[in-house]
Amino acid sequence: MADGLAGTASVPGAASLAAPGSPHASMRGVTRVYPGAAPVHALGPIDLDLARGEFFSVVGPSGCGKSTLIDVQAGLAVPSAGEVTFEGRPVSGKVPDGIGVVFQEDASFPWLTVTDNIAFGLRRAGVDPAEVRRRVEYAVGFMGLRDFARAYPVQLSGGMRQRVCIARTLVLQPRLILLDEPFGALDQQTRLLMGDELLRLWRETRATVLLITHALDEAAMLSDRVGAMSARPGRFVDLLETGWPRERDSSLVAEAGFGAITARLWSHLRAESLKAMGGAPP
Amino acid sequence: MSRGRAVLASRVGLIVGSIALLEILCRTGVINPLTLLPPSEMAVAMVNLLASGKVAPDIERTFSTVAIAFALSVVVGIAAGAVLHAIPRLRRALDPLLASYYAVPFFVFYPVLVAFFGLNEMPLVAIGFAAAMVAMAISTLNGLDRVPPVLIKVARMHRLGRLRTLFLVVVPAAAASLMTGMKLALAYAFISIIAGEFILSGKGLGYQIAYAYNSFDNKTMYGLMLFVLLVATAMNSLLHMWEQRLLRRRSRA
Numbered sequence: 001m002a003d004g005l006a007g008t009a010s011v012p013g014a015a016s017l018a019a020p021g022s023p024h025a026s027m028r029g030v031t032r033v034y035p036g037a038a039p040v041h042a043l044g045p046i047d048l049d050l051a052r053g054e055f056f057s058v059v060g061p062s063g064c065g066k067s068t069l070i071d072v073q074a075g076l077a078v079p080s081a082g083e084v085t086f087e088g089r090p091v092s093g094k095v096p097d098g099i100g101v102v103f104q105e106d107a108s109f110p111w112l113t114v115t116d117n118i119a120f121g122l123r124r125a126g127v128d129p130a131e132v133r134r135r136v137e138y139a140v141g142f143m144g145l146r147d148f149a150r151a152y153p154v155q156l157s158g159g160m161r162q163r164v165c166i167a168r169t170l171v172l173q174p175r176l177i178l179l180d181e182p183f184g185a186l187d188q189q190t191r192l193l194m195g196d197e198l199l200r201l202w203r204e205t206r207a208t209v210l211l212i213t214h215a216l217d218e219a220a221m222l223s224d225r226v227g228a229m230s231a232r233p234g235r236f237v238d239l240l241e242t243g244w245p246r247e248r249d250s251s252l253v254a255e256a257g258f259g260a261i262t263a264r265l266w267s268h269l270r271a272e273s274l275k276a277m278g279g280a281p282p
Numbered sequence: 283m284s285r286g287r288a289v290l291a292s293r294v295g296l297i298v299g300s301i302a303l304l305e306i307l308c309r310t311g312v313i314n315p316l317t318l319l320p321p322s323e324m325a326v327a328m329v330n331l332l333a334s335g336k337v338a339p340d341i342e343r344t345f346s347t348v349a350i351a352f353a354l355s356v357v358v359g360i361a362a363g364a365v366l367h368a369i370p371r372l373r374r375a376l377d378p379l380l381a382s383y384y385a386v387p388f389f390v391f392y393p394v395l396v397a398f399f400g401l402n403e404m405p406l407v408a409i410g411f412a413a414a415m416v417a418m419a420i421s422t423l424n425g426l427d428r429v430p431p432v433l434i435k436v437a438r439m440h441r442l443g444r445l446r447t448l449f450l451v452v453v454p455a456a457a458a459s460l461m462t463g464m465k466l467a468l469a470y471a472f473i474s475i476i477a478g479e480f481i482l483s484g485k486g487l488g489y490q491i492a493y494a495y496n497s498f499d500n501k502t503m504y505g506l507m508l509f510v511l512l513v514a515t516a517m518n519s520l521l522h523m524w525e526q527r528l529l530r531r532r533s534r535a
Contacts, residue, residue: 076435094441101439105432111454121440124450
């Protein structure tokens, strides 16, 4: 998809790709402890390998460290112990080139138009203006924002603002996309449709995706693999392969195997959520 | 008629109605003309004063003093707010002092300021600065507190350095609060400098109003008062409009 958002990263300083066969991104024995008078052990130890081009989702009870996991993999937070790598290089305290993050909260810049929001990172990276225009125009069309290109975020719905944030990340052509509950504030119907768009993006960009979500059906529908996390400190208690073909969409929810996947995820999530709430599973 | 226009019409109606009422009360003798001039005479007196050029040096003096005090208070206030925001321990130590800052009558320091700066406009600049700076610092602090942490994460994701994060993300995100601070700083600088001139100075609009008052020169006094009122309202309205424009664009739905 050379004309779209995918293709060779042309942002200056783009890192070379890791050797084939090695994980695209990985965590080894990663923990995160928030220091203080009463230190909080938020995460880990976590071991995770993401294959290049894989769609991996993480589900877990509230407060289990899912967002911390994203922050650590992105380089937005430093692990207390363990090693994080991206394309074979260590990640610590700085977001490496090639990683894009979409956050749960509305992260659009309210003082910029949709177009300027999407172009923000490209302009800061010194990308050629003609290339900025090409990528932004493509992203605006791709995300269904053409009629709102000159609008400010305040004039958009929550879902549209989230699309702006996704587009702003995607125009950077990240090879690893980290999504921290990007559809958390949307209704179920919009979430499913946004999920379809996300799958389309994933196929077109061929990026590796790590998605954090509360929604089991979203995880089951979108992912190649789903990791279920325990109550805090979050660790993986199950890794599940969905076996879906790469060409898929939200019609998967009617598949026979879909219910089995969500049921297995729910059995973990229920038990861990009860633990997180201080109760024991019956 | 749209809601905005209706509000504007009510506002204009209220002002015009009040002026008309005052005019009638003065013209019919309900209010002694020696106590208060009819608004129309105030306006004529103001125009004549401005046209004569008699008060031009005083206008220049007052406005230049306000401009210097305002500019200093904005620069130092923003820097002070940013430092306090960056050093929470310092902020906790200074919080009670900031809260009681406006209980201090700055004018009592005038003799000390004269001793420091001499008999020129600088003591009044210092008083205007002292009155305005803390309002700017507190507004800056509020603005920085309200910058959503996720926007800082976005800046980090784009690998922006500290300075670019400050100018491309933090300042725009805090702009509405900074505007509020500037509005307050301008008002406080203007009020304190006019008041300072009134009681302490030998030049400036405040001094001319006091001089006219002591000389029973009602026309000059009311003409200048109307001028000060119009200028203060115009400056504040301009900043208010700018602030509202920013807020309209930025407020989350």
